[in-house]
Amino acid sequence: MTVIGRPLDRVDGRVKTTGAARFAAEHPYPGLAHAALVPATISRGRITTLHTGEASAVPGVIAVLTHLNAPELKPAPKVTPLRLSSLVSGTSVGYLQTDEVHWDGQPIAVVVAETSAAAREAAALVRADYAPAPAMVDFAAAEADARPQRGNPLMPGEAKKGDAEAALAAAPVALDLRYTTPPHHHNALEPHATTAVWDGDRLTVHDATQAIDWFRAHLAVRFGIPAADVRVLAPFVGGGFGGKVSIWPGTILAALAARATGRPVRLALTREDVYRTVGGRTPSIQRVALGATRDGKLTALVHTSVTRTGRVGGLPEQVTSQSRHLYDAENIFLRQSIVPLDLLSNTSMRAPGESIGTFALEAAIDELACELDLDPIELRMRNEPAVNPMDGKKFAHRMLREAYAVGAERFGWHERDPRPRSMRDGRWLVGMGVASAYHPSWRFAANVTVRLSADGTVLVRCGFQEMGMGGATAQAQIAADALGVPFEAVRVEYGDSALPMSPNAGGSAQTASVAGGVLEACGRLKRSLAAMARRTGGDTPETILRRANLPYAEAAAGSDTRFGRISGQVRFMANLLREQRRWVKAASGAQFCEVRVDPDTGEVRVSRWLGVFDIGTVVNAKTAASQLRGGIVMGLGMALSEETLVDPRTGRIMNAGLAEYHVPVHADIPPIEVSFLDDPDPTMPLGILGAGEVGITGVAAAVANAVHHATGTRVRDLPITLDKLL
Amino acid sequence: MAEISLRVNGSAHELDIQPQVSLLDALREHLGLTGTKKGCDQGACGACTVLADGERINSCLAPAVQYEGREITTIEGIGHPLQEAFVHADGLQCGYCTPGQICSAIGMLAEHKDGMPSAVTEHLAVTGGELDDAEIRERMSGNLCRCGAYNGIVSAIREVAG
Amino acid sequence: MRSFSYLSAPDVETALRVIADGEGVKFLGGGTNLVDLMREGIERPATVVDITRLPLTGIEELPGGGVRVGALVRNSRLAADLLIRTRYPVLAQAVLHGASAQLRNMATVGGNLLQRTRCLYFYDGAAACNKRAPGSGCDAIGGFSRGGAILGASEHCVAAHPSDMAVALAMLDAVVEVESVRGVRRIPIADFHRLPGDTPHIETALAADELITAVELPPVPVAANSRYRKVRDRASYAFALVSVAAALNVEDGVVTEARLALGGVGTKPWRATEAERALLGAPATEDAFRRAAEAELAAAVAGPQNAFKIELARRTIVATLRRLLTEGSAA
Known part of the structure; x- marks a missing residue:
């Protein structure tokens, strides 16, 4: 019986109605420190003096990072269609790298403290003097x-x-x-949040993002490390609506603060921070x-x-x-x-x-x-x-x-x-x-692996984003029909850059893009099972795999090697342009x-x-x-x-x-x-x-x-x- | 710092916290009960709704020290038909407002049973009015859902209210 | 939020003594406004005295038909009380139109009287605001002032009073009972909230060492026929653009008694005495209602963004009186 089209309950409904689903600001780490942002209050100019003494004196404060003492951040990559992840940078600003202010709300300091209460109390005590420059901010007049x-x-x-x-x-x-x-403004109910953890030169971030792969690529550039050493996890994202596609100061500053202090750092934006540091x-x-x-x-x-x-x-x-x-x-x-x-x-x-x-x-x-x-x-x-x-x-x-x-x-x-x-x-x-x-x-390239185990269960793996669209449910339905297994037999792993690469959740394209990968991988898997069946004489996955002496059979769409990704992107872009010339x-x-x-x-x-x-x-x-x-x-x-x-x-x-x-x-x-x-x-x-x-x-x-x-x-x-x- | 004993989901927890720590932060950061969500930290979204002695409140505006001795119930302590009803009626998408919606709905059903009127109650002197969709919507308006799952939430509540 | 020391007062006497002796002491009731303002850095008490354990939670009928409401009665309890619902439906309705159910379960009657404005510039520490930082100026003037007051404003402050409950209390001539180590005072609601003048930071007649202990509602027979109408930017959970608390008695087509108060338009809960005067003895017609509204609003002053409130207030007054006439009380 086909399951595509059926109004099935979403598979993550239970964890979301019991409080078990953990969002970006909800991952515990030993020694976790909390960060808070200090936003600029002018639209353009320079910081002349920063008064951080009172903030530093708040009990529990670990560091007050400013442009005077923050670690180096590499510049944001120039936007180029040859590297799509270059589109992810919310702004071109080097946060805490200079005394320049480019918008009202730009973070001019980050406080790191033992508790979020101390971090916020101290952040409110940081004061700045500015040399304002003329700013053009009136849209109607412009x-x-x-x-x-x-x-x-x-x-x-x-x-x-x-x-x-x-x-x-x-x-x-x-x-x-x-x-x-x-x-x-998007006003996703979950304010943007990041938990950043360094292990030597390897970075793990739990983030509220709808662009896991691009975040990984961008963080690697900003911190001068290989993309393979960055892992971004976002299994649950509390709404995005486009506001979590780009990488905004909070994510980068959380990673910067963690690097500066040598502690795992959580930066949960306040609602006001979201307005001031995330575009609308x-x-x-x-x-x-x-x-x-x-x-x-x-x-x-x-x-x-x-x-x-x-x-x-x-x-x-x-x-x-x-x-x-x-x-x-x-x-x-x-x-x-x-x-x-x-x-x-x-x-x-x-x-x-x-x-x-x-x-x-x-x-x-x-x-x-x-x-x-x-x-x-x-x-x-x-x-x-x-x-x-x-x-x-x-x-x-x-x-x-x-x-x-x-x-x-x-x-x-x-x-x-x-x-x-x-x-x-x-x-x-x-x-x-x-x-x-x-x-x-739209449709973008998605890499997917599908694994069929001898017990009849199926595992679909793809690093796509779930912000409430019901992605895991939909892809499980698609895989179930493609492989002819019950819906309940399919489990989907997503929300992790360690999984095969997915496009970001944008352009209403995720379901179709991932579906393309799932169908391709399922097709390969069926063909290889059929070949095995001919060889072994088995007639069910269980008998085929047992006779082949394999715990499971797996097939992939796309490749996550460096070369595989690049060639996948090139193939995809060529396809897209060809299709766009032909169809609306x-x-x-x-x-x-x-x-x-x-x-x-x-x-x-x-x-x-x-x-x-x-x-x-x-x-x-x-x-x-x-x-x-x-x-x-x-x-x-x-x-x-x-x-x-x-x-x-x-x-x-x-x-x-x-x-x-x-x-x-x-x-x-x-x-x-x-x-x-x-x-x-x-x-x-x-x-x-x-x-x-x-x-x-x-x-x-x-x-x-x-x-x-x-x-x-x-x-x-x-x-x-x-x-x-x- | 203040040493307090907080009763949450039926057990007592000893905490040593600053008085400015909200009940919400105490739950999320000190007790690891992250099911209660922070959406605005200013009483404007309802994501932090918990039950205090069975009554729904916004835990973001509640200093934890003030709630010593009260019985706090969070989503982690709830086993209620509404939870399944939310899933079945798809009264959620991203899930971030969901614990607050569920706690709020439980409190709301109790308030209605107690005869609490609402802003859309036609005759205030009459108690025991019907809990129709307009009443549910008004009474649940303290819980924002940006994914727009409002229809499903109302269906779920209607189904459980019977 | 700035650190503070916390104390839970076991009795009124202790609470009064602490506030009389200390500097920067604030009473904490439901916290729905104070905690938010503290988080925003607008209120920065050194000591917070929790008063929610004080025995000020009763709603009692008084000889003569009035009702005494303890200062710590929570908004939801006040609105649910059958005595209030039948005798003062306007008050129950006003409370139910404020905030959300969760906030009403926390907020107290006394705290609601002290609720501070929602003016955007008051709430933003980066802006000039004479109410928050006396002498700093008023960025609301010439800024986003759609929510601003059209009655009672000064060149120093145009912030509207945000309470719904207090509008009904103004209509009912409630009396606020306050207590300090110096004794007990009874302040008529009309004198409780102050106009901004050149001291917009002084919002009420409450002295720094006083505690609100109760609100007394006098017998107001006409209140049995009363309603509260709130107009706002969404259907619920928003502050008033305009609200009207009204009570009306009509005999043989003539208004024999009328009470009217306005919210969202005044720098304090606005008792519409001019309108009441115009209504008394007038025919109960839409024309007369309009003339009464215009009498009250003749003094209104608005900027370009809140000029609509004059028209909206006129129309809402007329509509509320019309509904009282045709459909009767909210009870």
Whole structure:
């Protein structure tokens, strides 16, 4: 009986509900010392004096490390596509290596003490005098300084087809709209933490990371040791959402502090530290201009964006990514611009690019539908492309029509009176909105070994990351089907750089990538068992292995030798480029939202939600639904309440905590229905398109569109807080 | 330093700690009970929820010395149908908020049984109202889940509450 | 957190003596605000006296219909009390709208009265704040002040008072009983919290050596028809943008008695006396409710970020009174 697709309970459910699962800050070591960070309080300049005397005098303090006494750290490697792990550096700063300050929050000292209480008490006593330098920190004021973003072959910064501006000017119906989104923070419930242990020149770190292999490579470079001498363990990670892909100061400083003191060191960031030392999502200013015929055929689509990075690093967001693929407009112009500021680098956060890009695009499409007096789903269907609009490439899989058809039926879309402010429930204003979800599908190289023992059990080994996606459960299902063994017979080892190399948990690619490796290894294993069976005459794994006098049979996908890794990467990159030239691959979906708005106060309550998704093959209907719901919940936060407040006068984050940065709580979240089309993509391993990020895309637009339907007010600046509806 | 005796999960533990050590840090760092999680250390997330004499509290804001003589129950001391229900309803993903959610839900069910009203209770003078989804959601709002497993958590609680 | 010495007070007398004799002594109740502020380095007591073992945990009915609530009654117990729920539903509701269930299980009535502002600049040691560091200035002015007060602010401080419970107490004319080695004082709630003026760091009338021992609720028959409405940025577990505590008596379509207090908008729990005056004898209509709200808000002063609170407060007052009129009490 096949187990792929079944809604099985996650295999790590028990350890997570009994408190047995140990996260990065929870590994005991004899002689463990605790570290605490001291953040800078200016955005740019130099430290002139550091006052560490009071801190050093706190009982239990072992060391106060500053740029004056910290061990050497090698520079971060230059970012190069030839070495993907070079992308992992959160910033280019040499922490505690110079007196320079590059952002408000940059660690300027690390206190190491016998207890965490002493470390934190002492850290609060370190004072610094600064010579501040002029800092550019005001994103809104810097808009004019933005320059077109340099792209790469996989993610171009600019794209055009025809003459969109001319088509816009000539269009019978035209809209030219400006949207903004604020900075966001991931706020994984587990703050970043590292436990670092040196044994001579060998380093072991337990870290809250979603990029085990890259962390290993990077730590090796920074500390000048071979990668083989670094081990990174992360069997449990308390949420990541992109915030734990890059390596931030905490990880490096924990290892540095352990090296300086000769003690195992634990550095558990405070929630405030996370805001100040881990990048968040860039704010954006977006222009979406649409030209259309009276009957709703798009003639022009312009989508441009301005985002920021830090001067010390940051990820250029692909804000217009979905706009290359969603609508069949005759003329398209897309441009992403970027301005570097004296702030901490921005970083990837769940669907970087598409989260905020779909907000602007999909809200603008709704505005156009209103302008044309056309149903917003119908407008989308009239512009649904048969091939990729930019270049005529084939879609590997495209089921948006089906998603909308299924969703409209299930959600009761036809009961919607299209006139704004026309629907009520008692005093509540009721609104319904839709938006498309879209996220590109990726696959990276994963090395996997699969071992079948004589007792019939199977061990799958791959150093992938588990942050709640249900990776071990899904891969056990895949291996069980591939080998024809019961699900319960499969055990999966993950979360350790000593295991075969896995790509990081990013781009919604982990399940498909690892599945590719698992399938390949299982195929080899079956072939070698078949060969053994012919030789020995056995007919079950047990008899085959016993007669061959072997405790187990094992097969691998990929190789973890140095040469094997490099050739694997080269092969993979070549494959990826070839595939990208041929296909457009993506997960997509239709988001349906119903809101209730209090006509007195403008409070918005989401009352119903349905997402219909094309994520290709569904490996586990339970955990995949949870992934998508999770994306939707985060999208609801983005739509209604989340905003990081960066003081434009100082560059300092003013709401660096969960009390004032409002992520959704239980009471904000209605029942969320998730439906899958469950149709395999022919070009991806097992047909998997990825579920981690597509869920958040389109959510903010669907909410904004529903709020407009309820109230008649268009809010183009996230979050849609009640003051914007009064 | 203060010498205190802390009762946790039915056994007494002698501790010599500074008064500023929170109950949360005492559990995690001094007793090795790391099942109770630290998400914000400021009473804003609920990951540190434990039961003190059966009542749910945020252990991050509780100085350990203040809780001498109280019976503390952490996730390690809990064997409750909710744990299985959470797994079955997939009321968790990363698992970091989960111990707090479970402790909180146990405390919440007891509060409801005791007739405690909530902010969404329609008639405050009436006791013994139904524990519907709106009530569960309001009463559990002190426990954040960034993975967004809220639907599953509510299902699990509803299933166990019966 | 700075180190401190800790003492658990066995009785009121000891607690009062320690605070009278010592420097930098703070009483510790539920800890929900004090411990957080200590961790942030905003409060730095040398000695902390745990008062949770003091026998101040009773809720007693007083002759004449009032109720006396011990200062160490926890928020959850106060909200669960049937006497409170039926006689002062606005108070039970206000408490239930504050914080989370876990925090309400810890927080005490006395501590809630001393809750300090959530102003972002007060909480950030790197910012200028006259409340935290007298004379340092106010970075909230010209900064993120969406949460700031529109009533009672000064050029030195615009921080809003964060309590929900205290708003209901202001509406109910509660009396705060305090005690020191010098004796017992009874402070009307209206005088308990102070306007910031040029001394925003002095927030209450409580002297440095005094302990809150009880809150007395006078008999307020109109409170039987009362409600608390809180408007915030998410559905639960957030501080108020605007909240309204209201009680209303209407006879033959005319308001015969009205009480109103506001949260989230004032530098202290804000008793809306102007609105009450305007309501008395007015027809119980939406128009009259609006005029009353406008009478109170005429004095409101806002910056660009919190100007919406004036409109939001007006609308929330009207909506709360309307609901009291049409649906009656929260009990």
